[in-house]
Amino acid sequence: MADTGFVQKEKLNDFLNELSKDAVVYAPCLEGDTVIFKAFDSGTTLCLDRPANNPPKLVVFPQSETLFSFKYKKDAEDPRKMSVELEANTDFPRAIIFGARPCDAKGFRIYDSVYIDTNTPDPYYKGRREKTMIATLCCSAPSPGCFCVAVGGGPAHREGSDVLITQLEKGYFIEPVTEKGRAILNVPRIEDGEQYAEEAHKRQLESHDLVRNPFAEDGQPKISRALFDLDEFWEHVVSKCLSCGACTYLCPTCYCFNITDEQALNNGERIRSWDGCMFSHFTLEGSGHNPRPTKFKRFKNRVGHKFLYYPEKYNGVIACCGCGRCIRHCPVSVDISEIVSYLRGPRFEFTNEPPESMGTDTNSQEQKQ
């Protein structure tokens, strides 16, 4: 069997149709002007030109999923009493993510440490993850906001991918990364990729230096704890944040969730849904006490989680994959890479006027007024 494959450009849809026979294929598709990951079928229009607006995390970690269903039953002997039956959801269909970007694939590795490599593995995430093949498209050019190289990634980074796809003039070079990924070479309509390998590997390296690195030449930002713990810093850098939470929903590594019950008559379900640490009710306790009562504290937690707390727990790995979605799609242009670059210190003085280096966009503020 060949070690690599190739799919002609004009045969890509046919190839995806072949893939769809065996699994649900999620691919970046046009929906109006936006590109979103959704189940591919004959009615969808594939778009591989730019990274999707949303990450493919929903395939393994659905926005909303049933953990278990419950059923109340009347006791046959004593009709005043009710018994309960529980049934866990174990329905995890086979899936293929086609056209994830290397940052998206790396995002799953951030999840894995929390959801799988623990003494209480999450059976839902694990179940779906095991049944999902991730075929990643290397980036030929960075999009605005991208900074993957600053957080240990890159436009052809392999971590988290089962298959790496490189776009060439005539089509797509397909290279398995894991054992699971080798299965893709058995799909009909795939040619031997060997003659394209050299060109592809050259292409993979081309865009690396085009990606901006806002932290340091050698990546991996070192955060000044003194600055991080300064309330004024956070008040300053996130005063414009609207707490809309878009950054958390679009983030390939944000994994916070809520658990709620829904019930109709005697049947119901316990449901897990995405939640976000930018919302004030996220930590609000029944008593009214809120340990993170302001958006400054909440934002500090979000940045802290990705750049301090998670690395502290998981061997220095940063829980940000530099995809830039939170920067591109923030309605008020809050820029996490800018904030983290300030956090490297040295500690600067706060005045009423933001220092020039803060890069506050005065034009956009004027426009709003």
Place this chain on the structure above:
Amino acid sequence: MTENKNPYLPDLATVIKVIDETPNIKSYQVILNDPEKMKMFSYEPGQVGQLSVFGVGESTFVINSPPTRMDYLQFSVMRVGEVTSVIHELHEGDQIGVRAPLGNWFPYEDMKGKKILFIGGGIGLAPLRTLILFMLDNRADYGDITILYGSRTPPDLCYKDDLKEWESRSDVSLILTVDTEYPGWDKRTGFVPTVLNEIAPSPEDTIAITCGPPIMIKFVLQNLAKLNFKDENIITTLEARMKCGIGICGRCNIGSKYICKDGPVFSLAQLKEYRAEI
């Protein structure tokens, strides 16, 4: 099925007794429906559990009966929100879900031979109760036991039967206080942190364990420091909004530590190390 591998799937349990503690706190004694599971159930003092009312949701409560008394598991519930309001409607025989035990526990081995000072406020006595009863069941292992407990008014004092018993024991010193004067109350008045200053316990060979509302804990910690208690000899048990109970969902973290999994029991030394804002 003896092992529950899905951490989100509760064990089914039955409420066997409901106790009215205060106007807004009730205690629930529950047993797991599967007798084998109930027999094998083991936990440590200070560990918590998630109680489910299916169709409404889950909330976290400490198991406040000690592992030395395994006839049932007891949880005390203050009526404050959606789930707790529905739990307050439960009666004997009603079905609930239990996910337990979760979290860490009081380092009771390290406390052996030491004097123990409990400082509780309101429903904050619940986790302390587990350890108090555990220590009373292993009385010879511990030195003097002092319990300082306060609530807003006398009817708000929890575990009134326990308080009576502890008051009558010669090997326990119980100090009760309520916030302000109250008809028929002839004991101390004043907030718990203030009374702590008044009784000024010696830090000598003593472990202080405190739980109560966040504002009480804050001032108790400050006052213990003024009394020269060392940070590593001050233990508290924290609460936060929790959903998963296994350190994933993201609500209850203090820096990289999760109250549900790495806690709820922490020493003041640890909390300072984690830069907790208390």
